[in-house]
Amino acid sequence: MNTIICRHCDLVSERPALTKGYVAKCSRCQHILYKAKTANAKKILALAITALLLAIPAFSFSLVSVHLLGVTEQTNLLQGALLLVDFAPIVALVVIFCAVVAPVLLTVCMCFNSACVVLNRRPRLLNPSLKLTSLLIHWSMLEVYIVSFMVALFKLNSYADIYYDNGLLFLVALLIINMSMICEYSNAYFWDFLTNE
Numbered sequence: 001m002n003t004i005i006c007r008h009c010d011l012v013s014e015r016p017a018l019t020k021g022y023v024a025k026c027s028r029c030q031h032i033l034y035k036a037k038t039a040n041a042k043k044i045l046a047l048a049i050t051a052l053l054l055a056i057p058a059f060s061f062s063l064v065s066v067h068l069l070g071v072t073e074q075t076n077l078l079q080g081a082l083l084l085v086d087f088a089p090i091v092a093l094v095v096i097f098c099a100v101v102a103p104v105l106l107t108v109c110m111c112f113n114s115a116c117v118v119l120n121r122r123p124r125l126l127n128p129s130l131k132l133t134s135l136l137i138h139w140s141m142l143e144v145y146i147v148s149f150m151v152a153l154f155k156l157n158s159y160a161d162i163y164y165d166n167g168l169l170f171l172v173a174l175l176i177i178n179m180s181m182i183c184e185y186s187n188a189y190f191w192d193f194l195t196n197e
């Protein structure tokens, strides 16, 4: 019997076969168990490869130049996080994990998962990769980083001259590609592919 466990109340129930557009709800707590959504693996693969290519300039190019008291300083995402290490190491670690490590690892996993579907292969690594994907999807917070970064820039605007650099364009493009990839992804679809040979 094909079963599913509710994430909210741990009720184990038989997994119903749904047609596209329908949603299965838990009979006890009424939370959504899963949505009948078919993912386009080729589209996810294309988005993941684009995201991996964009990540290189987004994380290494300068995001902004700050001109203050005759001195101009350029900074990128990694330098900004590393500057925090000395006086707020936990915050620095969370920023590096949520804004760099998790999005990159998630993209690599999605690239691997969708490549398996496109090539119709089920290697042993697909099972841990799918588990890692469902874990990392909650920790990839590139959008939170960009929003807090923009708020900090608006605050700093009254004290210094701010010049936006190319890295920021790549970072915003990476965010858009990343969000589209996550929206297109369906956990249930990929698990179905792995279990139904």
Ligand SMILES: [Zn+2]
Binding pocket: 006, 007, 008, 009, 010, 011, 026, 027, 028, 029, 030, 031
């Ligand atoms: Zn439930």
